[in-house]
Amino acid sequence: MESSLTAGSTAALFGAMAVLAFIPSVSVLVVSARSAACGFTHGVFTTLGIVVGDLVFIILAIYGLSMLAELMGSRFTLVKYLGGAYLIWLGIALWRSKSNSDGINANIKPSLLSSFLSGLLITLGDQKAILFYLGFFPAFLDLSTVSFVDTCIIMLIATVAIGGVKLGYAFMADRASSLLTKSSATKIINMAAGTVMVGVGALLVIKTLITS
Numbered sequence: 549m550e551s552s553l554t555a556g557s558t559a560a561l562f563g564a565m566a567v568l569a570f571i572p573s574v575s576v577l578v579v580s581a582r583s584a585a586c587g588f589t590h591g592v593f594t595t596l597g598i599v600v601g602d603l604v605f606i607i608l609a610i611y612g613l614s615m616l617a618e619l620m621g622s623r624f625t626l627v628k629y630l631g632g633a634y635l636i637w638l639g640i641a642l643w644r645s646k647s648n649s650d651g652i653n654a655n656i657k658p659s660l661l662s663s664f665l666s667g668l669l670i671t672l673g674d675q676k677a678i679l680f681y682l683g684f685f686p687a688f689l690d691l692s693t694v695s696f697v698d699t700c701i702i703m704l705i706a707t708v709a710i711g712g713v714k715l716g717y718a719f720m721a722d723r724a725s726s727l728l729t730k731s732s733a734t735k736i737i738n739m740a741a742g743t744v745m746v747g748v749g750a751l752l753v754i755k756t757l758i759t760s
Contacts, residue, residue, distance in 0.1 A: 551697045553689055558701065561688045565709035574751075576717050578635070578670055581744040583718035584725040585642055586658050591718025593660045594667040599711045601671025603703055609681035610694055610702065625756060632756065634669055635749030638662065642742030673756075 553561075575598050583591025641658070671677070685691055689698065 551701055552693055552695065553698055553701055557688045558705065561702070562705045562709050564684075564688075565706055566713055569710045569713035575667065575670055575714065577744050578666055579714045579718050580721040581740075581742075582638075582663050582666065584721040584740075585742070586663065588718055588722035590658060590660065590663040591722060592715065593663040595711055595714040595718060597664040597667025597669075598671050598714055599667075599707055601668050602677070602706055602710055604672065605677040606681055606703060606706055607699070608678050609685065610691060610699055629753060629756060630669055630673075632673070632749040632751075632753035634662075635666060636746050636753075637749075638666060639742040639744070639746035639749060643739060643746075 579591050579594045579598070582594045638658075682691075685702075694702075
């Protein structure tokens with residue numbers, strides 16, 4: 549089975565996705581906060597959660613299942629609440645963590661699963677992404693003729709473009725925090741990252757309440 553994507557459209561799609569991923573957003577804030585407070589590995593797992601969430605929406609958009617997403621509106625609303633509450637909980641955990649020269653990892657020992665879930669829930673909480681992809685992809689290919697190979701290529705492009713950019717943010721946040729090794733500096737990083745987490749979580753919950 550051949551792909552209908554040309555080299556030009558593939559490059560253009562990759563470039564467009566990379567630029568969109570680079571724009572500061574909730575996902576960028578979450579990745580940066582987790583990486584700065586917990587280390588680069590946690591930034592990687594948060595990025596992985598974001599990418600998985602995007603791939604789910606890409607598949608739904610490509611195969612025209614936006615109507616299914618609308619029918620599942622109440623469940624998506626629940627995901628939003630869970631995502632918001634989870635981020636608030638992570639932020640409070642950072643606020644309450646003690647600081648020393650060994651950094652946060654010696655204190656609250658956050659799990660990699662929690663980082664993955666924070667990225668996944670933030671992404672899945674925005675079901676409008678399906679509609680975005682439905683409007684975005686037609687500029688690069690005909691969705692009515694998309695083959696399995698096309699789908700695999702698009703998912704690979706999204707993984708590299710979105711994941712690569714988010715990992716860049718995670719790396720920069722981790723490098724910045726590693727330069728500050730004093731206990732007081734670590735505490736400031738934890739407080740700042742916790743504030744970002746709580747703020748993003750609260751914003752998600754408020755937006756869900758307003759639009760529900």
